[in-house]
Amino acid sequence: MSTDSVGFGVIGLGMGAVRARFIHETEGARLVAVAELDEERGRKAADEYGIDWYRDYRRLLDRDDIDVITVMTPSGTHADFAIAAAEAGKHVITTKPVEVSLERADRMIDACREAGVILAVDFEARYMADNVRVKQAVDDGRLGRMILGEVRLKWFRNDAYYEGWHGTWALDGGGSLINQSVHQIDLLVWYMGQVDSVQGQIGVFNHDIESEDLGMAMIKFRSGAVGTILGTTTCPVTIPAGVELHGTQGLVITAGNKVATWHVPDESIDDPFDYEGPRNVIEDMVRLVRHGGTPRITGEEAKKSLALILAVYESSKTGKAVSP
Numbered sequence: 001m002s003t004d005s006v007g008f009g010v011i012g013l014g015m016g017a018v019r020a021r022f023i024h025e026t027e028g029a030r031l032v033a034v035a036e037l038d039e040e041r042g043r044k045a046a047d048e049y050g051i052d053w054y055r056d057y058r059r060l061l062d063r064d065d066i067d068v069i070t071v072m073t074p075s076g077t078h079a080d081f082a083i084a085a086a087e088a089g090k091h092v093i094t095t096k097p098v099e100v101s102l103e104r105a106d107r108m109i110d111a112c113r114e115a116g117v118i119l120a121v122d123f124e125a126r127y128m129a130d131n132v133r134v135k136q137a138v139d140d141g142r143l144g145r146m147i148l149g150e151v152r153l154k155w156f157r158n159d160a161y162y163e164g165w166h167g168t169w170a171l172d173g174g175g176s177l178i179n180q181s182v183h184q185i186d187l188l189v190w191y192m193g194q195v196d197s198v199q200g201q202i203g204v205f206n207h208d209i210e211s212e213d214l215g216m217a218m219i220k221f222r223s224g225a226v227g228t229i230l231g232t233t234t235c236p237v238t239i240p241a242g243v244e245l246h247g248t249q250g251l252v253i254t255a256g257n258k259v260a261t262w263h264v265p266d267e268s269i270d271d272p273f274d275y276e277g278p279r280n281v282i283e284d285m286v287r288l289v290r291h292g293g294t295p296r297i298t299g300e301e302a303k304k305s306l307a308l309i310l311a312v313y314e315s316s317k318t319g320k321a322v323s324p
Contacts, residue, residue: 005030006289007067008282009060011081013041015095016072019122019282023070024049028286032066035059057081061088068093068285075178076171079104086115091289093281095122097182097309098302100173105306109299118288120295121302122281125183126190129275130259134245134252138191142264144249149192149219149227151184153241157233159207167209175211177202178309180241181231186297186305187243188229194222195304197321200312206234217312220321229312 008023010016013036023031031049035057036042042053052059060066061084069085071078071094078094085092092112098121099105112119125131137143153176157166165171172179189195197220202212213234219227240256253261262269277296278284284296307324315322 006286007032007065008070009066010034010070010072011057011060012036012072013045014072016070017045019070019072020045020049022280022282026282026286029282032063033060061085061090067091067289071095074165074171075173076100079108082108083111086111086117089115089117091118091285093120093122093285097173097178097306098299102303102307102310105299105303112299118295119299120281120285121297121299123183123186123297123302124280125187125257126296127278127280128257129273130254131187131257132275132277133259133273134254135191137252137264138245142250143245143247143252146192146223146225146247148225148246149188150244151181151188151229151231153181153184153231154235155180155233155238156235162207162209167207167211169210172211174309174313175209176213176231176233177215177312180233181229182305182309184241184243185229185308188227189304189308191245192221192225192227195308195324196220196222197323198308198311198315199321200315202313202316215312
């Protein structure tokens with residue numbers, strides 16, 4: 001293993017193309033190789049970064065100069081690649097959601113624990129300064145006792161988007177909730193804490209897909225607060241998604257991972273806020289490999305949003321409230 005920089009390999013160059021650039025641009029990280037079935041994508045990355053491209057992901061696992069495997073494949077395949085990487089002694093990053101079932105997520109988490117490697121899940125919103133600022137305000141009680149947390153995502157996706165694995169139960173795990181809205185749902189449970197029960201409803205309104213293009217839910221949190229979720233890909237235009245929170249004293253609204261409204265007693269959004277933590281999961285992993293510690297989003301932490309979404313799906317089937 002390299003000691004001066006942390007070597008990364010990327011499996012899948014859909015969203016993985018963006019993460020490959022993050023790796024290339026991150027101090028202390030070194031993009032070594034990528035695995036991608038599509039030759040055009042693979043060769044483009046190889047030429048752009050001067051790295052190796054393989055069709056077979058197992059070639060990444062054989063390389064001693066790769067410390068971290070970044071899994072950027074369809075959601076329902078994360079466990080397969082992550083377990084193979086862990087067994088090869090590689091640290092693992094997976095894109096969101098962690099997997100499509102709790103059982104498969106647990107298998108991945110267990111494999112990484114048994115192999116003694118790090119598992120980090122790429123919920124990029126938790127690394128963004130405005131969201132960290134909201135989290136600190138809630139935890140410090142500066143909004144008072146929390147009453148309501150809301151997620152709202154109204155995006156457009158055309159039919160072509162769903163021609164592949166998107167919108168399938170097996171590989172996407174669902175639709176507009178588990179794929180598009182999962183970042184905001186993850187933030188909601190990060191801010192508001194443990195969910196007691198959820199009543200959900202999903203449906204297909206404007207796409208030819210297996211899973212939902214619109215999902216809604218009402219939530220009861222263990223703290224006594226309540227919440228709502230609305231996530232859809234049927235909106236004629238894409239509107240910045242966000243989270244709205246209020247307590248007995250304060251109100252915070254985010255849009256596109258930026259604070260849009262900051263109504264907190266004796267505070268202004270213009271007040272200085274210095275965030276010195278990692279800006280993304282790549283920076284986080286470099287720190288962890290070099291110095292140890294706990295990822296911003298562990299596998300167990302990532303399971304919380306998955307469990308909530310799966311409970312929404314179950315509630316929609318049964319018509320009853322479900323505890324995640």
